[in-house]
Every structure is written in structure tokens, then in C-alpha cells.
Amino acid sequence: MFNLHYRLERSAIGFVLAIIGVASIGGLIEIAPLFTIDETVEKAPDMRVYTPLEVAGRNIYMREGCYACHSQMIRTLRDEVERYGPYSLAVESKYDHPMLWGSKRTGPDLARVGGKYSNDWHVAHLTNPRDVVAESNMPAYRWLSSKQLKTGDLGEHLAALRAVGVPYTDEMVSNASSDAIGQANPDTDLAAGVTTRYGDKTDVSLFDGNQGAVTEMDALVAYLQILGHLTDAAHQSTQNEVE
Structure with a gap:
């Protein structure tokens, strides 16, 4: 032996x-x-895909290494649920390529940050974190407000995601650039196409507070505001457990 x-x-x-x-x-x-x-993997009939602007924001989130300090997975521990909200379900990461669950929390978990703060708060926080959270050690990303978002290749990004299983339609892919612009400019004709393709609940807003050119700040804030809201499955699951 x-x-x-x-x-x-x-x-x-x-x-x-x-x-x-x-x-x-x-x-x-x-x-x-x-x-x-x-x-x-749980069923989520109301699950929607990321819009082109949110995809761009997610790419910026990864580019800037935000995942290194912020997780996007609430565990089933009671203290986490009480602090952040319903624990994360597998279906909520169904369209995440790659997934951004993370393993370290220098900052808080962001799995349910969508809608928790206003667009103005996020812009102020990203411009100078200490203005809204005095003890924050997060670096400032103020240049995002002045850097115009590259939208011309967003159709290719959606096509690549479709190749790995995200159900983007041909119409979504072909209109990716205009939809990104429209989502950040609510008072334009392009905005209507966004809600037509991605649903009436899609957040169409002046994310960076300025009409006109779409910036990287628009994209990143749009992404942060959708976190936890691609589906209501987690909230429904919690409600069923209580009942």
C-alpha cells in the first residue's frame, strides 16, 4: 500500500x-x-437583459476594478440579509458574463444598490467619495463625467453576449448604439425605442445630470441603478418564505 x-x-x-x-x-x-x-437555478419569467448602456457601464465597472473592493453576492447569513436585503439567487447572475460575485469587501456589497440612492448621489460619490461618505477610502472617478462614451461598438458587445446565451434579438443588436444614447437622453425620440425593446420599467434618465452627449458616468450610474432589479425573484422568494 x-x-x-x-x-x-x-x-x-x-x-x-x-x-x-x-x-x-x-x-x-x-x-x-x-x-x-x-x-x-430558479425560474424568473420577469428577468430582463441588460440594456446597451448598462452593458457599457458594466464594462467600465470591470475596467476600473470595482469588483476588487465590492462584492455582488449577499449570503444567506442573517446579518447580511438585514443589512443588504434578500440573499442573492443564482438566476440573478444568469446573464452575467463574467459573474462579478467577488470575494472581498473593502466597500459594501452592491447586489441590491440599484434604486437605493439617487442618480445625483452616485455622481457625487463617484466624483469625490468623501463628499457623501466621509470615511470612504475609495478613489475618485471624476473624469467619467467628461469622457464621452464609445457607443459605436455596443452592437458587437451584445452580439458577443448573445453567442454565450444572453437572448438579445437582432433588433436589440442593430439598435444598440441608438438605445444607449436614448436611455441617457429621456427627452429625445431615441428614448422610446429603449422602453419598447427592454420594457416599460427600464430606467431612462439623465444619469449624469446633463442632456446631450452620453458619458462614461451615464453608463456606470445606469449599471449601478439596475443592480438587483433585473428580476424580482429574490423579493418574491423572501415573501413566499414569510408566508
């Missing part, structure tokens, strides 16, 4: 077969749960 590895090391074929056998066991343990994925 104790000399088995010595014998394996002397036999190249035996050693390779042993490695394959052990790796297969680990692989099976990891892969087997995927066969029950339809049973473990």
Missing part, C-alpha cells in the same frame, strides 16, 4: 493512467452538478 506510488513512478503508463483516474474523479464531482442546473 505505502509502496504503491514507488511502483507507479517506475511505470510511465501506470503513472499516466493513475493521473487520469484521479483527475476524472475530480472532474466528475465538478461536472455532475451541471446536469441538474435546470433544477437548481
Whole structure:
């Protein structure tokens, strides 16, 4: 028994077969749960996809490394639920590629930050965090307000996400650029197309407070405001548990 590895090391074929056998066991343990994925992921008929502007904001969120200090997963622990809201469900990350659950909280969890603060608060916070949270050690991102958002390639971003399973339609892909502009300019003709394609509950607003050119601040605030609101499944689940 104790000399088995010595014998394996002397036999190249035996050693390779042993490695394959052990790796297969680990692989099976990891892969087997995927066969029950339809049973473990909750149903959410009201689930909607990210708009092009929100996709752009998510890309900026990743580019600036926000996920390194903020998680997006509320655990089932009582103190987390009381502080942040209903615990996170798997279905809420259904269209996240990659997922941004995170593993470290220098700042608070953001899974339910959408709608918690106004657009003006988010702009002030991103411009100079200390203006709204005195003890914050978060860096300022004031340049986002002056940097125009690149919208011309958003259709390609949506097409790439569709390739990995996000149900964007041809119409959504072809109108991605105009929809991004329209969502940040509510008093324009382009705004109507956003709600037509993504639903009446879509937040169409002057996210950075200024009409006209769409900035990276618009995109990032739009993304933050949708977190926790792609579906109401978590709130419905909590209500069912109480009943």
C-alpha cells in the first residue's frame, strides 16, 4: 500500500493512467452538478437583459476594478440579509458574463444598490467619495463625467453576449448604439425605442445630470441603478418564505 506510488513512478503508463483516474474523479464531482442546473437555478419569467448602456457601464465597472473592493453576492447569513436585503439567487447572475460575485469587501456589497440612492448621489460619490461618505477610502472617478462614451461598438458587445446565451434579438443588436444614447437622453425620440425593446420599467434618465452627449458616468450610474432589479425573484422568494 505505502509502496504503491514507488511502483507507479517506475511505470510511465501506470503513472499516466493513475493521473487520469484521479483527475476524472475530480472532474466528475465538478461536472455532475451541471446536469441538474435546470433544477437548481430558479425560474424568473420577469428577468430582463441588460440594456446597451448598462452593458457599457458594466464594462467600465470591470475596467476600473470595482469588483476588487465590492462584492455582488449577499449570503444567506442573517446579518447580511438585514443589512443588504434578500440573499442573492443564482438566476440573478444568469446573464452575467463574467459573474462579478467577488470575494472581498473593502466597500459594501452592491447586489441590491440599484434604486437605493439617487442618480445625483452616485455622481457625487463617484466624483469625490468623501463628499457623501466621509470615511470612504475609495478613489475618485471624476473624469467619467467628461469622457464621452464609445457607443459605436455596443452592437458587437451584445452580439458577443448573445453567442454565450444572453437572448438579445437582432433588433436589440442593430439598435444598440441608438438605445444607449436614448436611455441617457429621456427627452429625445431615441428614448422610446429603449422602453419598447427592454420594457416599460427600464430606467431612462439623465444619469449624469446633463442632456446631450452620453458619458462614461451615464453608463456606470445606469449599471449601478439596475443592480438587483433585473428580476424580482429574490423579493418574491423572501415573501413566499414569510408566508
